[in-house]
Amino acid sequence: MKRFKWLSFPYFVWLILLVITPIFVMLAMTFLSMNGMSFSKAVWSVDSYARMGDPAIYKALWNSLVVAFFTVLICFALGYPVAYIISFSKLRNKMLVLLVMILPMWSNSMLRIVSWLRLFSTDGLAALHLLGSNEAVIFVTVTTYLPFMIFPIYTVLEKMDRSLLEASRDLGVPAWKTFLKVTFPLSLGGVSSGVIMVFLPAATGFAISQTIGQGKVRLIGNLLQSVFEKNNYNFGSLLSIFVSLCIILAILLIIGLNSLVKKAKAKLASSSLNKGGNL
Amino acid sequence: MARKILELRGIKKTYGDNVILNNFNLSINENEFVTFLGPSGCGKTTTLRIIGGFEKMQEGQLLLDGVEIQDLPSHKRPINTVFQRYALFPNMNIFDNIAFGLRNNIYSNVYDIGTMNLMNQYGYDEEEVDALAKKLSHIEKPKEVKAYVLDYFKSSSITFKLVEALHSLAKKCRFKNYSSFKEELSIALKELSIESKLTFAKDDRFSFVSKCLIGEAAENDNAYKIVSSISKRSFKEEVIHTEVLKALKFVNLEGYEDRDITSLSGGQMQRIAIARAIVNKPRILLLDEPLSALDLKLRKAMRLELREMQRKLGITFIFVTHDQEEAMMMSDTVVVMNNGEIQQMGRPEDIYNTPVNRFVAQFIGEANIIRGVYNAPRRFTGLNREFKVSAHDFRLGDPLYAIVEREDFDICSLDIAKIRGKVLSCLFNDNKFEIVADVNGTKINIESDDRVKVGEEIGLLVAPGNIYCEAKSESKAKLLANYEGGNILEGTYLGNQRVSFLGASFKTYVTTFIPGEVVDAVIRPEDLDLVLEDVDKAFIKGTVIKSVFTGTSFDIFVDVDGTRLLVQDYQNVAPGETIGLRVDSYEVHLMKVGDEEQPKEIVAIREEGRRLALEAEEEN
DSSP states (O other): OGGGGGGGHHHHHHHIIIIIHHHHHHHHHTTEEOSTTOGGGOEEOOHHHHHTTOHHHHHHHHHHHHHHHHHHHHHHHHHHHHHHHHHHSOOSOHHHHHHHHTGGGGSOHHHHHHHHHHHHTSHHHHTTTOTTSHHHHHHHHHHHHHHHHHHHHHHHHHHSOHHHHHHHHHTTOOHHHHIIIIIHHHHHHHHHHHHHHHHHHHHHOOHHHHHTTTTTSOOHHHHHHHHHHTTOHHHHHHHHHHHHHHHHHHHHHHHHHHHHHHHHHHHHHHHHHHHHHTO | OOOEEEEEEEEEEEETTEEEEEEEEEEEETTOEEEEEOOTTSSHHHHHHHHHTSSOOSEEEEEETTEEOTTSOGGGSSEEEEOTTOOOOTTSBHHHHHHHHHHHOTTOOHHHHHHHHHHHHTTOOHHHHHHHHHHHHTOOSHHHHHHHHHHHHHHHOHHHHHHHHHHHHHHHOOOOSHHHHHHHHHHHHHHTTOOOOOOOOTTOOHHHHHHHHHHHHHHTOHHHHHHHHHTSTTHHHHHHHHHHHHHHHHTTOTTOTTSBGGGOOHHHHHHHHHHHHHTTOOSEEEEESTTTTSOHHHHHHHHHHHHHHHHHHTSEEEEEESOHHHHHHHOSEEEEEETTEEEEEEOHHHHHHSOSSHHHHHHHHOOEEEEEEEEETTEEEETTEEEEOSOOOSOTTEEEEEEEOGGGOEEEOGGGOSEEEEEEEEEEETTEEEEEEEETTEEEEEEESSOOOTTOEEEEEOOGGGOEEEESSOOHHHHHHOOTTOEEEEEEEEETTEEEETTEEEEOSOOOSOTTOEEEEEEOGGGOEEEOSSGGGSSEEEEEEEEEEOSSSEEEEEEETTEEEEEEESSOOOTTOEEEEEOOGGGOEEEEOOGGGSOHHHHHHHHHHHHHHHHHHHHO
């Protein structure tokens, strides 16, 4: 492997030029005040930070998290059974079924969103007044990102050693308990990558909320977009960094909670055994 | 060894048009190490999976202790499996892996095991423990087992009786102090024959007195202690903890319980897989090529260890392998399989020494197989030479295969040699030289202590007793009958699958004899079952001459009207006792007997047959 190390060089150049440098530029821009990207007329300022007190930011952020949370929940509830059924079916061509599932993704996502907009505003559906509601935004987000949940779960289930299930059966464990104790815990890797892959775009996207939400559903993405549209790159940078930090924090929180639960479980088990030892 | 635990009858298994097993019959004895040996695709793993309940068969019966279990799901069978790649749960540590069955089985026998442990701890006598264990084995749900056990011990506990008596006393009248209920109490105690050493003051209250009395009674009341242990909420987890540690100790991995599965080596994973299976106390352990994933050195060590484990546990192991060395080293019984059929079944040494057909010989010993003809009585022609052989039950002109083991060829000087060959290769392996020689265009494998030069011409000798002959179309009867140590009884074939010997008529599976033909009936000692009750109804009756304990079972010699039979059984029978014997039809093997012992008519029919066969041969 060492011989091919140099092959990763282009990627590192790419990473430094297009990811790491911009982050530092953005960080610097939060302390400047200027019009658009005209660095020549920039002056030092903390105006951007003063604007962070606006409650509209936090409302939009909260709304984004709510929309993303329900999107993930629904995607999981719909996606897990589908992945499970396809993986454990005796179909000869599972890949074909999966291809059919992602068929809509072959068309442009903007087109799909606009077609939902048209559908929601035609006769019968228009009467339901779906446009402009959180629910409609969540629905369209789910239809857009569902495959991102199905694929990683399907992959881990497919890779799972089937003899584990036989072993569980051999040890006298009924199927539902085997699912809870063996299959599901072992598929958690796929679930967590599915959750992240759906959560991130659902929380930060703005196209769906703008089109389907008709300006009534304001997510953090919409806020960011409007700030950049007004040529305020300084506040925009600060807001972007803030949103990224929030999301990183949320992910760390989930991981932290997970390990805490594990530790607590281990503690509980050992303490119950210590009690047993007193016999 | 007559105690059968598992029986497979007429099993048929197909995948689509592909027939894996067809009319497969096999019986397996208790406390034996049985190996299914065969090349891949021979049906050995399928058979194992049918026993384990992972595969459904199309036809046939599976009997455990004589009870059909083929419709039971795998979790209801007292059978556990060690999988080929171990199948340990990677999301759990070692302790949780081993505890998995005890914790999650809906028919978990945790309470059975826990109760037996407690009873042994408190010194209950074995008979009572066994009796209770038998009763509990019929109760399926752990909760019901728990309730039954609690009832059982409550009813035998003096403390619980005392509590009841005190309750009824308290209901009868209101007591103020000891002096007011002293007499009633002493009557009640006498009824329960409790002699209390406690003395109470006049103004002690009833609640205090009863508390003291209950405490005193409970102190020496084992049943009460058992009840209080079992009714504790943590009881199940405590039992699991003890059993898991016991299992870990058994597989020599003490102190590994908190480790992760991923931190283990192959050999350790193997042992954990065994521990996880045996902790459930199965009657039969199935092992599906468990050593194939290990390296050679470890594999050799694990063989001995597995064998040792089987002896210590005293349960039946059914082991599947394609490695003949493994099978030979570990097993009590080897079942050689090919194309879904049993080729030969017997002790390893019998299979090695007397393979019944070409397949077995080739699979077991890499023996030489020489094509030839049975051209004169006790003469075989092959390799352009005539050999003396011990076989005598073939027709003249029969095409044969002669099987000669590699080590049965002796290298000799050219002038006394029976056959001559040119050495093609000579390799040193396992302290022996493995030689391949070309004899008239046929390659012969030889094993020798001496080195020979490649290209050199060598002479070879082989003793008549070391040439095993097999007809090209062998009959099944002959295959099975070739079993050393069997009881050989002279009998007469009656026709219609019946044979008479020892003055009685028996059913047999053999159909290839002429009615009236004299035959030898062969019955293996372990296939004869003792009948101790209703002896008069048994077909064979005899008197025990002597009984010898051989380490695992008894060799019982029985005199039946002057004929001596050998019976192997786990039960002992006193000399002089009259007992009955029974044998199943598929365990009576018939062997051909030479012309000199046949009635004239049979000889005539045989000769006619031979003449026709010779004619047919010549026409070909």
